[in-house]
Amino acid sequence: MNPQFEHLYEALSKVDGYIYPNEIELSWSILIVLYPFITGLVAGAFILASLERVFNVKALRPTYVIALLTAFAFMLVATMPLIFHLGQPLRAWEIMITPHLTSAMAIFGFVYLWYLMVVLLLEIWFDYRADMVVWSKDAKGLKKWLYKAFSLGINDASPESRKWDDKLGYIVTVIGIPSAFLLHGYVGFIFGSIKANPWWSTVMMPVIFLFSAMVSGIALVMLVFMVLNYVRRQKIDMLCLDTIAKYLFYIIIIDFTLESLDQIHRFYEAEESFEIISLLMSGKLFVTLLIFQILLGMIIPLITLGTLQFFKPKEKIRQAIYFVTGLLVLFGIFFMRWNVVIGGQLFSKSFYGFTSFKLSLIGPEGFLMASIWLVIPFLILAFLLWLFPPWKKTQHEHLPAE
Amino acid sequence: MPVQLKRLLILGVVLFSVFLLFKYLLTPASFGQYGHYRGLALEENAALTAKYTGSEACYDCHDSIVAVKNESLHSSIACESCHGPGFKHIEDPENEKMDQPDSREFCAHCHAFNKARPEKAITQQDIREHNPDEKCIECHNPHQPQQ
Numbered sequence: 220m221n222p223q224f225e226h227l228y229e230a231l232s233k234v235d236g237y238i239y240p241n242e243i244e245l246s247w248s249i250l251i252v253l254y255p256f257i258t259g260l261v262a263g264a265f266i267l268a269s270l271e272r273v274f275n276v277k278a279l280r281p282t283y284v285i286a287l288l289t290a291f292a293f294m295l296v297a298t299m300p301l302i303f304h305l306g307q308p309l310r311a312w313e314i315m316i317t318p319h320l321t322s323a324m325a326i327f328g329f330v331y332l333w334y335l336m337v338v339l340l341l342e343i344w345f346d347y348r349a350d351m352v353v354w355s356k357d358a359k360g361l362k363k364w365l366y367k368a369f370s371l372g373i374n375d376a377s378p379e380s381r382k383w384d385d386k387l388g389y390i391v392t393v394i395g396i397p398s399a400f401l402l403h404g405y406v407g408f409i410f411g412s413i414k415a416n417p418w419w420s421t422v423m424m425p426v427i428f429l430f431s432a433m434v435s436g437i438a439l440v441m442l443v444f445m446v447l448n449y450v451r452r453q454k455i456d457m458l459c460l461d462t463i464a465k466y467l468f469y470i471i472i473i474d475f476t477l478e479s480l481d482q483i484h485r486f487y488e489a490e491e492s493f494e495i496i497s498l499l500m501s502g503k504l505f506v507t508l509l510i511f512q513i514l515l516g517m518i519i520p521l522i523t524l525g526t527l528q529f530f531k532p533k534e535k536i537r538q539a540i541y542f543v544t545g546l547l548v549l550f551g552i553f554f555m556r557w558n559v560v561i562g563g564q565l566f567s568k569s570f571y572g573f574t575s576f577k578l579s580l581i582g583p584e585g586f587l588m589a590s591i592w593l594v595i596p597f598l599i600l601a602f603l604l605w606l607f608p609p610w611k612k613t614q615h616e617h618l619p620a621e
Numbered sequence: 622m623p624v625q626l627k628r629l630l631i632l633g634v635v636l637f638s639v640f641l642l643f644k645y646l647l648t649p650a651s652f653g654q655y656g657h658y659r660g661l662a663l664e665e666n667a668a669l670t671a672k673y674t675g676s677e678a679c680y681d682c683h684d685s686i687v688a689v690k691n692e693s694l695h696s697s698i699a700c701e702s703c704h705g706p707g708f709k710h711i712e713d714p715e716n717e718k719m720d721q722p723d724s725r726e727f728c729a730h731c732h733a734f735n736k737a738r739p740e741k742a743i744t745q746q747d748i749r750e751h752n753p754d755e756k757c758i759e760c761h762n763p764h765q766p767q768q
Contacts, residue, residue, distance in 0.1 A: 224726055224733060224748070231735060240737045316644045319657055336636075341629070348625060371628040383623040572736075 236572025245564045245576050248584040249557075250300040253592055255406045255428065256556045257297045262403035262429070263436015264290035265339065265395060270466065272392045278462040284346060284609040285447065286440045291339050292600035298331060300592050303583065323409055334402045338395040343607075344369075345388035350612050352376040365606065403432040410559060417492035418499070418563040423481040430474040435552035437467045442545040443600070445538065451610070457534050461527075464541050467548070468524035475517050478555075495570040503565050503573060508558045516551010520544045672706035675699070679707065682714070690764040703727075703763065728757040 230243045268286035271279040302308050315332075319325040347369075353376050355366035373380075404425040411424025441463045448455045485496065500508055523544050527537060566573050579585040654660025679700045680687045690696065701707055709717040725748055734745045744766075752760075 224729055227733060227735070228749070234736055236736075238737055240735070243737070312643075312647070315640075316647050317652055317657070344629075345625070371625075371632065373624055373628060375624055380623065380625065383625060387623075387626065 230574075233575040233577075234572060235574075236567070237569055238567040238572040238574055239569060242564070242567050243574050245561065245574070247560055247564060248304075248576075249578055249586065249589045250304040250584055250592070252553070252556045252560045253300040253589055254297070254304075255410075255560070256435070256553050257293050257300065257592070257596070258406050259403055259428065259432030259435050259552065259556070260439050261290045261294045261297060261334075261339075261436070262399045262432040263434065263438075264293070264440050265399045265436070266433050267437045267440050267463070267466070268342075269392050269396050269399075272389065273396065276462065276466075278458050279466075281456050281459045282440055282444050282463060284343075284607075284612065285444055286436075287339065287343050287346065288603045288607065288609070289440055289443055289600055290436070291343060292603055293596045294331075294335050294339055295599055296592060296596045299595075300589070303588065303592075306583065323405070323412065327405065327409075330402055330405055334395075334398050338391060338398045342388055342391045342395060345384045345391065347607055347612070348373065348384055349376040349381050350607075353613065354611070362606065400429060403429045406432075410563070413563075415568055416563050417490065418496060418566070419559065421481055421485075423477060423484075427474070427477050427481060430470060430477055431552050431555050433470045434467065434474050435549055437463060437470060438545040438548040438552075441467065441541060442549070445542055445545075447604070453610075455534075455538060457537070460538070460541060464524055464527065464544075467545075468521070468528060471517060471521055471524065471548070475521060478517075492570055495566045499562060499566050499573070503575065504558055504562050507554045508562070511554040512551050512558055515547050516554060520548050520551070670708065672708050673699075673701050674707045674711055676701070678711055686764055693765045694767050695763065723756055723758050725755075725757055728761075728763075732757075 234243060264286045267279070268283050268290070270276045271283045298311075302311050305311075314325045314328045318329065351366040351370040352374060355363055355370060358366055407425030407428030410419040410428075411421055414420045441460070444463070445455060445460070485493065523540055527540065531537065532540075561576055564574075565576060581587050649659045649661070651660035651662075652658070655663065676687065676699050683700075687700070690698075690700070703720070703722060705720040707719060710719050729746075729748045731743060732745055732748075734747045738745060757763075
């Protein structure tokens with residue numbers, strides 16, 4: 220048989236009930252799942268950094284720079300899943316040079332650029348400027364020239380100039396917090412504003428995306444912080460780790476409450492889409508939603524982190540619990556994005572049927588491609604940590620917020 | 622003004638100017654002429670030769686077949702839907718022949734069983750089971766499919 224028809228018959232065998240022809244195959248696959256996941260990690264890591272800087276949580280000081288570098292490494296990759304999904308990388312700049320001001324998607328280019336250039340890059344630059352001046356004097360070869368170029372030829376590392384760095388960096392962080400909210404709230408808005416899809420169309424979507432972003436970003440920085448200390452054979456600052464876990468616990472409570480509120484609202488309203496959505500939740504999404512996202516990604520971390528707020532076992536045990544919990548949280552948030560993106564395309568907009576989705580291993584939308592875009596940010600982070608080692612920075616306290 | 626702010630401002634102005642330069646150089650000249658797209662795209666498309674001639678052109682020579690088809694269940698289907706674009710055939714009917722598709726797969730484009738197609742509107746068959754080794758046109762005349 221003609222391969223085209225083999226494909227049609229295979230696709231039709233995945234269909235249950237009635238479905239429109241253009242809904243049989245999913246147009247958004249794992250790369251579009253990665254996009255909100257990676258963007259969320261950026262926003263979350265940045266918000267953890269600003270807890271130290273703006274909200275003056277001193278215990279988080281050792282994670283400040285790590286959080287910023289993590290956010291930066293993931294930010295550089297955030298658009299890649301989108302560009303590779305669209306498959307026309309040479310047209311990507313068109314949304315910048317001929318901006319369509321009424322398209323939410325097109326505005327993303329500017330939100331992204333603002334956040335990357337004005338917020339993240341500047342904050343890291345102000346934090347490292349004086350160090351780069353000092354390092355450029357001792358370093359040799361490539362490093363020396365990179366430091367010179369990145370410090371924009373400034374030679375001044377005096378306490379006076381550091382005060383200015385702190386002041387300006389503080390202003391950037393204050394601008395950065397609403398920008399981080401804007402960046403990830405916007406990703407939620409893209410889904411929340413699609414009124415034809417009842418699984419996406421809720422005003423809660425930007426808020427839920429924002430808080431789940433914070434959850435995943437904090438968990439990631441916690442893991443990076445622990446791994447860095449293991450690799451460098453340093454004793455982990457337990458006050459810092461306990462404090463990150465405490466904030467992670469608080470934000471998971473808020474996130475869990477908001478997501479539950481959204482679902483309860485859906486159940487209580489029971490609009491005409493309710494039947495298909497409840498079938499979706501108890502059927503196609505049973506494993507990824509109820510087991511992966513809610514049980515493994517939310518309830519177990521809530522129980523473990525909650526218990527550790529009252530009962531403190533030995534440091535080694537606490538570290539192990541934090542490590543596993545961090546991984547579970549990241550796993551759960553990844554599947555939260557999965558359930559939104561893939562789940563929203565599994566049911567027919569006629570509300571009478573389902574299609575199904577099978578992730579391929581290779582190919583432009585396959586598992587391997589997605590893995591590449593999840594590994595690259597860690598390689599970038601390793602490079603950044605080599606070039607800008609936080610442990611070699613001159614110790615100084617940020618100026619208290621004025 | 623501290624030196625770092627001065628350097629950043631200079632860098633910012635340079636980057637913004639480069640952006641504006643790129644925007645100026647890369648934006649197509651006719652962009653925005655009619656709307657949010659390249660105006661010349663309309664003229665370029667209008668200048669292309671039409672490939673489909675329409676069923677009236679077929680009627681001039683093949684009136685008997687068109688008349689039969691127009692009385693049949695396929696009356697709403699244009700000739701070129703099955704036989705392909707006719708612009709060359711009209712200019713040189715002897716040498717440029719139209720497509721005459723006769724494969725099972727071709728009929729299955731519309732008649733393969735598909736849950737999303739209303740069965741009242743279009744006859745459907747599971748082409749894996751319905752006389753799998755025969756050609757559809759051996760039993761069904763595509764110009765008079767109800768017979």
